[in-house]
Each structure stands twice: as C-alpha cells, then as structure tokens.
Amino acid sequence: MSLRLILDLIARLALWLLLAPLLPGIINKVKAWVAGRRGPPVLQLYYDLARLWQKHAVLSTLASPGFVIGPAVAWVALAGAALLMPLGPAGSALSFRGDMLLLIYLLALARFCTAWAAMETGSAFEGMGAAREVSFAVLAEATLITALLALCVQTESTSLVTMLAPAAGAGAVLLAAGLFTVLLAENCRVPFDDPNTHLELTMIHEAMVLDHSGPPLAVILHGAALKLLLFSLFLTEAVLPLGQLSTLAATGALVGGVLAVTVGVGLVESLLARLAFRRVPLLLTTAFLLCLFALLMAWKGGAE
Amino acid sequence: MPGLFLLVAATGLGASIAFGPRCARLWLGLTLVGTAAALTAALGVLTGTPEWTWRSGFLVGGEALYFRLDGLSAWFLVLVSVVGGLGAVYSREYWSDAHNPASAPRGRAWWSALVLSMGLVLLCSNGLHFLIAWEIFALAAYFLITLDRAQRAVRTAGWVYLAASHAGTVCLFAFFGLLAAHTGGWELGPLRDPGELKPLFWLALAGFGVKAGLFPLHIWLPSAHANAPSHVSAIMSGVAIKMGIYGIIRFSGWLPVPATAGWVVMGLGAVSAVLGIAFALAQNDLKRLLAYCSVENIGIILVGLGAALLGRAQGNAAWGRLALAGALLHVWNHGAFKSLLFFGAGSVVQATGTREMSRLGGLWRALPWTTALFALGVLAVCGLPPLNGFVSEWLVYLGLFDAATQRAASVWAALPAAILLAMAGAMALAGFAKAAAVVFLGAPRTQAAERAQECGGLMRSPMLVLAGGCVILGLAPMLFWPTLARAVGSWNPNWTAGAAPAPLTALSAAQIAVALLAGGAGVWLWRKVRGNGLRRALTWDCGYAGPTARMQYTSASFAGIVTGWFGWLLQPERQLRRPRGPLPAAASEFVRVPETVLERVLGPVGTCVMRVSETALRLQQGRLQAYILYVLAGLIAMGMLVLLGGQP
Numbered sequence: 023m024s025l026r027l028i029l030d031l032i033a034r035l036a037l038w039l040l041l042a043p044l045l046p047g048i049i050n051k052v053k054a055w056v057a058g059r060r061g062p063p064v065l066q067l068y069y070d071l072a073r074l075w076q077k078h079a080v081l082s083t084l085a086s087p088g089f090v091i092g093p094a095v096a097w098v099a100l101a102g103a104a105l106l107m108p109l110g111p112a113g114s115a116l117s118f119r120g121d122m123l124l125l126i127y128l129l130a131l132a133r134f135c136t137a138w139a140a141m142e143t144g145s146a147f148e149g150m151g152a153a154r155e156v157s158f159a160v161l162a163e164a165t166l167i168t169a170l171l172a173l174c175v176q177t178e179s180t181s182l183v184t185m186l187a188p189a190a191g192a193g194a195v196l197l198a199a200g201l202f203t204v205l206l207a208e209n210c211r212v213p214f215d216d217p218n219t220h221l222e223l224t225m226i227h228e229a230m231v232l233d234h235s236g237p238p239l240a241v242i243l244h245g246a247a248l249k250l251l252l253f254s255l256f257l258t259e260a261v262l263p264l265g266q267l268s269t270l271a272a273t274g275a276l277v278g279g280v281l282a283v284t285v286g287v288g289l290v291e292s293l294l295a296r297l298a299f300r301r302v303p304l305l306l307t308t309a310f311l312l313c314l315f316a317l318l319m320a321w322k323g324g325a326e
Numbered sequence: 327m328p329g330l331f332l333l334v335a336a337t338g339l340g341a342s343i344a345f346g347p348r349c350a351r352l353w354l355g356l357t358l359v360g361t362a363a364a365l366t367a368a369l370g371v372l373t374g375t376p377e378w379t380w381r382s383g384f385l386v387g388g389e390a391l392y393f394r395l396d397g398l399s400a401w402f403l404v405l406v407s408v409v410g411g412l413g414a415v416y417s418r419e420y421w422s423d424a425h426n427p428a429s430a431p432r433g434r435a436w437w438s439a440l441v442l443s444m445g446l447v448l449l450c451s452n453g454l455h456f457l458i459a460w461e462i463f464a465l466a467a468y469f470l471i472t473l474d475r476a477q478r479a480v481r482t483a484g485w486v487y488l489a490a491s492h493a494g495t496v497c498l499f500a501f502f503g504l505l506a507a508h509t510g511g512w513e514l515g516p517l518r519d520p521g522e523l524k525p526l527f528w529l530a531l532a533g534f535g536v537k538a539g540l541f542p543l544h545i546w547l548p549s550a551h552a553n554a555p556s557h558v559s560a561i562m563s564g565v566a567i568k569m570g571i572y573g574i575i576r577f578s579g580w581l582p583v584p585a586t587a588g589w590v591v592m593g594l595g596a597v598s599a600v601l602g603i604a605f606a607l608a609q610n611d612l613k614r615l616l617a618y619c620s621v622e623n624i625g626i627i628l629v630g631l632g633a634a635l636l637g638r639a640q641g642n643a644a645w646g647r648l649a650l651a652g653a654l655l656h657v658w659n660h661g662a663f664k665s666l667l668f669f670g671a672g673s674v675v676q677a678t679g680t681r682e683m684s685r686l687g688g689l690w691r692a693l694p695w696t697t698a699l700f701a702l703g704v705l706a707v708c709g710l711p712p713l714n715g716f717v718s719e720w721l722v723y724l725g726l727f728d729a730a731t732q733r734a735a736s737v738w739a740a741l742p743a744a745i746l747l748a749m750a751g752a753m754a755l756a757g758f759a760k761a762a763a764v765v766f767l768g769a770p771r772t773q774a775a776e777r778a779q780e781c782g783g784l785m786r787s788p789m790l791v792l793a794g795g796c797v798i799l800g801l802a803p804m805l806f807w808p809t810l811a812r813a814v815g816s817w818n819p820n821w822t823a824g825a826a827p828a829p830l831t832a833l834s835a836a837q838i839a840v841a842l843l844a845g846g847a848g849v850w851l852w853r854k855v856r857g858n859g860l861r862r863a864l865t866w867d868c869g870y871a872g873p874t875a876r877m878q879y880t881s882a883s884f885a886g887i888v889t890g891w892f893g894w895l896l897q898p899e900r901q902l903r904r905p906r907g908p909l910p911a912a913a914s915e916f917v918r919v920p921e922t923v924l925e926r927v928l929g930p931v932g933t934c935v936m937r938v939s940e941t942a943l944r945l946q947q948g949r950l951q952a953y954i955l956y957v958l959a960g961l962i963a964m965g966m967l968v969l970l971g972g973q974p
Contacts, residue, residue, distance in 0.1 A: 078858045078859030079861070080862075081860060082864065084768055088690075088701075090848075093851070094852075098844045102836070106836075121832075124711060124716075127709065130752065142767050143865040144769045144875070144878045152884070153760075156755055156759050157756055157887035160752040160756065163751065166748075168745055171730055174727055175733075178732075233866050237855055317741070321733075
C-alpha cells in the first residue's frame with residue numbers, strides 16, 4: 023500500500039467525519055424555517071457530540087461489553103462504507119469490481135451491531151426497535167440491490183466509480199424516487215420513523231438507542247449522520263452525470279445535490295406525518311417497484 | 327502418495343469403529359489419526375499432486391473397486407475430515423460415557439462409520455459401490471440421530487429422516503441403474519457425447535436434492551437436525567447435506583445436462599434461500615432455527631451452481647466460473663460456521679437443558695466463551711464482512727452481476743436470483759440477530775438459564791478451531807484460491823487456468839482493514855467509556871422501576887413482522903388466552919410454526935393413501951369362498967376383455 027493511498031484515505035476520512043454532522047443540522051433548520059421557528063444552530067450536532075464525548079456513561083446492569091463495542095464496530099463499518107463511496111470528480115480511493123456489494127454488506131454489519139447493542143439491555147422498547155429495524159431492512163436491502171443492478175446494467179460495469187459516473191439514463195426519475203424512499207427508511211426519517219417523537223412505541227432507530235449514553239451515544243449519532251451523508255451522496259451520484267462535467271461543475275453539482283436531498287428530507291419531515299407501521303412495508307415495496315422499473319428501463323435502453 | 331494416506335485413514339477409521347464401543351480414548355486417537363490422514367491426502371490433491379485413482383484386482387459384488395480422488399472430491403473430503411475429527415473431540419465431553427452410558431459407546435462406533443462412509447461416497451467411482459457407501463452413510467446417520475431414542479420426538483425425527491432418505495435413494499437407484507444400462511458398465515467418469523442421458527439429471531437432482539435438503543425436499547431436515555445430539559447435528563448440517571450437493575455438482579460435471587438445468591437449479595436455489603430463511607426466522611427452537619438456515623445456505627450454493635451451469639452452457643463464460651467458485655467456497659464456509667453454531671447450541675443445551683429460546687436469555691455472563699464464539703458464527707452466517715460467509719456470497723453475487731452486465735441470455739435468471747439473495751441475506755441477519763440476542767443477551771428468563779455453566783475444554787477447542795477457520799477464510803481468501811481453482815477445474819476443465827481474480831485480493835485487503843479497525847475501535851471506545859467514568863444502573867426502559875426478565879422482547883415477537891409477510895406459507899398455529907376481567911389471573915399466547923410441507927401437504931396425502939388402503943383391506947377378510955369369488959370374477963373380466971376386442 024503506497025503512502026499516497028494512505029494519505030488519500032486519511033484526507034477522505036477527515037472530510038467525511040467533519041462534514042457528516044452538518045446534515046442533521048440543515049434538516050433541523052429547514053424544519054424550523056417551515057414551522058416559523060428560529061430552530062437550533064446548524065452546528066448543534068457538533069456541540070452535542072463534543073459534550074457527549076466528555077460525559078460519563080451509564081450502562082445497564084444486564085449489558086455485556088458488546089453494548090459498547092457494538093456501536094464502535096457499527097461506526098467503523100459505516101466509515102468503511104463511506105470510504106468506498108466515490109466522491110464525484112475525486113473518484114474513489116479504493117475501487118474494485120464488486121465494491122458496491124461490500125458497501126451494502128458493511129451497512130448490514132452496522133445494522134447488526136446496532137441491533138445487538140440494543141438487545142443487550144433486555145428492554146422491550148429496544149427489542150421492538152431492533153425488530154423493526156432488521157425487518158424493514160429486508161425490503162430496503164432488496165431495493166438497494168435492485169438499484170445497484172439497474173446502475174450496473176446501465177453502465178455495464180460492477181464497480182462504484184464507473185457505475186456512478188454517467189447519468190442514470192431513462193430510469194433516472196424512478197431510481198431517484200426509489201432511492202430517496204430508501205434513504206428515508208434507512209435513516210429512520212419521517213414518514214418511516216419520527217426522530218423527534220416522545221412516544222417510544224412508535225420509534226425505530228431512537229428506540230434502539232434509548233439506553234445509550236456518553237461516548238457510545240456520540241458514536242451512534244455520528245454514525246447515523248455518516249449514513250445520511252452516504253445515502254444522499256449515493257442518490258446524487260446515481261442520478262447526476264458527474265463524470266461528464268468539468269471538475270468544478272461536478273463538485274458544485276455534488277454539493278448542490280446533497281444539499282437539495284437534505285432540504286428535501288427536511289421538507290418531507292415538515293409536510294408529512296409518520297406512517298402507520300403496517301403501511302411501511304407498502305411504501306418500501308413501492309420503492310422496490312420503482313427501482314425494478316428503473317432496472318427494466320436500463321435493460322431495455324441498452325438492448326436498443 | 328494420497329493412496330497411502332487414504333489407506334491410513336481407512337484403517338484408522340475402520341479400527342475406531344471396532345474399538346469405539348470399548349475404549350473411548352483409543353477411539354478418539356484412531357479417529358483423529360484417520361481424519362488427519364484423509365485431510366492430508368485431500369490437501370495434497372488440492373495443492374498440486376495429480377488426481378489419484380486406484381482400481382482393485384479383486385471384485386466386490388461382481389465389480390472391481392474403483393476409487394478416484396480429484397479436485398472436487400478432495401474439496402469435500404477436507405470438510406468431512408475436519409468436521410469429523412473436531413466433532414469426535416467435541417462428543418467426548420458432550421456425549422460422554424458418564425452422561426449417556428447406554429448410547430455413548432454405540433454413538434462412537436456410528437460416528438466413525440459415518441465419517442468413513444462419507445469418505446467412501448466421495449471416493450467411489452463405481453455406481454454400485456457408490457450406492458452401497460451411500461446406504462451405509464444414510465444408516466449411520468439414522469443411528470446417530472436416534473442415539474437418544476428414549477424420546478418420542480427423536481424416534482419420529484429418525485423415521486422421517488429414514489423414509490425421506492430412502493425416497494431419495496430410490497431415485498438414485500434408478501439414476502445409476504439407467505446410467506449403467508446406457509453405458510454398459512457401472513464405472514463412472516466424465517461422459518460428454520450421449521445426449522440421451524440428459525434427462526437422467528432430473529433423477530440425480532431429486533435423489534441428491536433430498537439429502538441436500540433443498541426446498542421443498544427438506545422435510546426431514548429440521549426435525550432430524552434439531553433432535554439429534556448437537557455434535558451429530560453439526561456434522562449432519564455442516565457436512566452430510568453437502569454430500570447431496572456433491573452428488574449434484576459431481577454428476578452435472580460428468581454427465582451432459584438438459585438445457586434447462588441451470589435455470590431450474592438456480593430457481594430452486596433462490597426459492598430455498600428465501601423460504602428456508604423465512605422458516606428459520608419463525609422458529610423458537612434454537613436448533614430448528616439453525617437447521618432451517620441450512621436450507622437457506624444450500625439455496626445459496628445452488629444459485630451459484632445454477633449460474634455455473636448457465637455459464638458453461640453459454641460458452642464457458644467467466645462469470646459462471648466465479649459463481650461456481652463462490653458455491654464451492656460456500657460449501658466450506660457453511661460447513662465451518664454451521665458446525666460452529668451447532669457446537670455452540672450444544673453448549674447451551676448442555677448448560678441449560680433446553681433448546682427453547684423463550685426459556686433462555688442472559689447467558690453471556692455464564693457462558694462467555696460460547697457467547698463470543700456463537701456471535702462470531704452468527705456474523706459469518708449472516709454473510710457480514712470481514713468473515714468468510716461474505717467472501718463466498720460475494721463471489722456468487724459477482725457472478726450474477728457480471729452475467730447481468732454482460733447481457734447474457736441468462737440475465738432473466740441472474741436478476742431475480744440476485745434480488746432474492748439480497749432479501750435472504752437481510753432476513754438471515756434478522757433471524758440471527760434474534761437468535762443470538764434472545765439466547766445470550768438481556769436477563770435470564772428461567773432459573774435454568776440463570777444456573778448455566780460454561781462448557782469445558784474438549785467442547786471449546788473444536789469451536790475455537792472452527793472460529794479460526796471462519797476468520798482465516800474471511801481475511802485471506804486468496805490463500806485458498808489455488809485449491810478452489812483446482813476444484814472448479816475438475817468440474818469444468820475449461821475453467822482450470824487463472825490466478826486469483828484481482829478484486830479478491832482487494833476485497834481481502836478491505837476485510838483485513840475492517841477487522842483491524844473494528845477491533846481497535848471497540849477496544850478504544852471501551853477504554854474511553856471506562857476512562858470517562860462508568861456507572862451501572864437498571865435498564866432505563868423509559869422509567870420502569872422493577873423490570874422483570876419476562877418483560878423482555880421474545881423471539882416470536884422479534885420475528886413477528888417478517889413472519890407476518892410469510893403467513894401464507896408458515897401458517898403459524900396460535901393458542902391465545904386473552905386476559906379477562908379487571909384483574910386478569912392468567913393470559914398466555916403460544917405460537918408454533920409447523921413444517922408446512924410435511925404437515926400440510928405430505929401429511930394429508932399420506933392420510934388419504936392410508937384411508938384408501940384401509941378400504942381395500944376390507945376385501946381381504948380371510949374367507950376362502952370370497953377368494954374363489956375374486957378369482958372367478960377376475961377370470962370372467964379377463965375373458966370379457968379378450969372377447970370384446972382385445973388382441974391375443
């Protein structure tokens with residue numbers, strides 16, 4: 023491994039770690055703006071993380087060391103998935119055929135570790151959250167794989183750099199709608215989950231981390247922000263033809279795209295109510311069908 | 327050279343059958359020598375020694391013995407000998423003379439017989455001897471499953487296994503018989519030309535499919551694997567069902583196959599993967615869950631094999647080779663992590679006396695080793711990086727994705743298979759998050775779980791070895807690529823050449839990085855928490871003052887969402903006693919998921935057959951007059967038939 027690659031990876035990691043907590047701040051600002059409030063500062067999550075990192079932790083008497091190690095492994099998995107993601111004009115530091123599958127399975131590893139840590143406490147609320155998380159992920163993962171297949175067939179390649187460079191073709195709108203829905207589900211945003219609710223019975227992600235505190239909670243919150251940035255980037259790069267633009271334009275399009283997605287999440291959250299849980303599979307199936315149609319269009323487009 | 331080692335292996339195992347009932351230590355030593363020798367022979371063939379064949383000068387059953395050890399059979403022989411040896415060590419503590427004085431001695435003999443007969447199945451290159459070895463293998467497995475035959479459930483499971491196994495063997499009799507009739511001899515080997523042999527593949531698929539446990543031929547598998555002693559479950563699930571896979575791979579390599587074979591195998595594989603794991607998710611019995619998960623993994627292997635068949639049919643496409651490599655690697659991987667998980671389940675059963683997950687919980691404190699090793703196995707079986715399950719699934723996926731991007735004709739099989747595999751993978755994660763969490767985390771739900779004791783060194787060391795195997799296969803898959811390429815090459819000679827594909831090396835680097843960073847981050851965060859100051863308190867649970875263990879989420883409620891989607895298939899039986907009145911005394915809900923194919927399809931059909939037979943039985947009441955009447959009526963009927971226009 024050359025020195026240059028290591029420096030490249032460190033630079034990327036720093037960029038990811040620093041920028042990720044910005045997104046929840048922007049979403050909250052948008053929500054406050056729609057509601058006519060002033061809202062918390064955009065950098066609020068940074069303050070929270072710094073504060074939590076210094077605090078001492080309270081652990082359940084039932085919890086094993088896995089309660090702390092789980093969030094750490096999940097965070098590593100999410101950061102690893104982020105490093106696999108190409109950054110528009112900067113390309114990817116580590117790219118190989120089939121890297122998109124590693125990305126999907128790293129997300130799965132993060133999910134497993136979060137669910138494991140949630141189950142450590144023996145709490146029914148946390149069990150409920152974990153059960154919902156892993157169950158809805160079945161549909162979300164099928165949707166993601168379908169979206170990846172669509173991109174693979176469209177670009178006739180199986181590595182993220184080449185898959186994400188050109189535009190998504192005829193099925194771009196379908197793909198964007200499907201991926202945006204998956205983004206909302208996987209990041210536990212409205213209409214799948216309400217990050218601000220005070221009723222534990224209706225939560226997914228927040229219910230899983232009820233008993234976490236101090237540094238582990240900081241790691242979990244930062245990991246969630248990384249995941250949100252990862253999905254926004256993926257959506258932007260899948261739809262926009264970044265590979266065909268000049269470096270400056272591509273960077274602008276990338277940043278603009280991620281911002282647009284973030285603002286979109288904020289608007290959805292302001293304008294929609296949370297769905298009843300029995301409707302969640304329905305919405306996810308719709309997202310799956312959207313991606314499936316995108317896949318069929320990609321197939322048809324190439325055949326002509 | 328492999329011949330010498332195989333002779334040592336056969337002698338060792340043969341002697342261990344003889345000494346097994348009397349002297350446990352000698353048995354263990356002989357079994358270990360035998361399996362080690364077999365392992366050496368197999369690894370020798372996989373790492374470069376030319377394929378080994380031997381034909382006897384004498385006849386057995388009218389045929390000369392013909393043994394052959396090539397890349398493919400050596401690949402499976404490695405698995406047989408590793409799990410055979412480790413299981414023997416495990417059983418010394420788990421099924422010891424002290425605890426099971428009646429069954430332990432015969433269990434040892436049957437264990438050696440099982441390992442020896444599976445080795446013979448892999449070596450025999452003569453249809454007649456293959457069938458004999460296959461039958462000994464089936465019987466040895468039956469006697470091992472029913473070691474604890476005092477229990478009714480065990481006897482039933484054994485009978486279902488024996489019946490299903492013989493239904494499969496009937497297909498194999500027909501297969502080998504027809505094959506011998508067409509080729510004029512019992513000896514087996516690569517045959518390419520005769521197209522009329524193609525339909526025989528379906529017989530082989532059915533016969534070997536029963537043993538492999540592919541859906542819907544898996545009916546015997548869950549109850550047999552759940553009720554057998556855990557070391558037997560481990561070798562049945564990790565190795566014995568792979569003999570079915572071996573048969574399908576072997577004869578699809580040697581014989582011409584129908585054009586639709588690849589499509590059917592891939593379809594069956596994808597269905598097995600999704601439905602197998604759906605059943606697994608719904609189980610509340612730890613070992614039944616593991617058993618159904620084997621159906622899923624067999625599905626993954628078959629998807630890879632199906633893609634390989636399609637790839638071979640379409641001009642030996644490179645993606646077929648990737649998929650076959652993934653399937654074969656998954657044979658090893660599943661053998662390693664499933665045996666590990668069954669050994670872990672055995673440790674739980676020994677410590678608590680129950681397999682019901684709703685009676686367990688919080689075992690991590692009493693069983694720290696078992697918990698850690700089981701957790702590792704769970705990560706591997708879910709196909710999560712950086713362990714071995716991910717590598718083989720990744721190879722299969724890559725084969726499917728390549729088939730899709732190259733717009734080969736088989737894309738219509740590859741696309742749905744990839745999507746279904748993704749669903750199965752996510753469901754496996756849900757199922758094993760549930761199993762591991764309900765059994766090992768939280769608070770103990772019963773006193774039995776509270777008083778659990780960790781297993782001893784003889785049970786722990788085989789688990790450690792298997793866990794090490796999972797880690798090495800996961801972190802350094804390219805070390806095993808040359809051996810894998812040899813196994814693939816003996817299936818299709820056109821796929822022999824080639825170094826490890828470049829992405830595999832990159833993947834391996836990424837896996838190592840993830841493993842190191844995850845370990846480092848875990849330790850670092852733990853130290854940070856300790857450094858910041860750490861306080862222990864009751865689970866907060868939004869303000870409960872006195873949470874009890876019974877308030878925890880159970881395995882059935884955890885799986886409720888997904889099993890609801892598959893309600894049409896699973897048909898769970900519910901017994902619900904609702905709380906009544908202002909101060910309800912008792913309420914309960916009992917959920918059982920039946921084996922749908924066995925109880926809802928085969929059961930009623932069997933009952934119908936029995937009814938019809940009973941009706942026919944009325945004709946036979948032992949009176950001579952009646953029989954004379956039957957003969958007379960038969961003669962008259964035949965005479966009418968001839969008179970009315972039958973040709974003489």
